[in-house]
Amino acid sequence: MRNIRASGRDIPFTPLGYMRAQILLMTPVTLPVWVLGALYFFFRQEAKRFRILGWTFIGVLAVFIVLHGKDYYAAPVYPMALASDAIVIEQLWRPNG
DSSP states (O other): OHHHHHTTOOOOOOHHHHHHHHHHHSOGGGHHHHHHHHHHHHHOGGGGGGHHHHHHHHHHHHHHHHTTOOGGGGGGGHHHHHHHHHHHHHHHHSOOO
8 A cells, every 4th residue: 555655546536536436437328327226216206115225325425435435446336226227217118008
């Protein structure tokens, strides 16, 4: 760790820089997918019992922003947001009737 710090590679992110790094890590194309997936837990009635997952998503990002975590530390929380958006997409494309 001392060598990493000495080489200048251990630079803490600003909050905006951390979110930018998250977008680049998950690729900008998937941004609407994981954002809508995270919002699904808060704004859809059928997801009310899973709201803790939305708070977990936000909490993990907040903790790593505050503690200056590496950008890739939050990567394991994204599959949950991606999966919930799959539910939203399925509901939108489901034929009525």
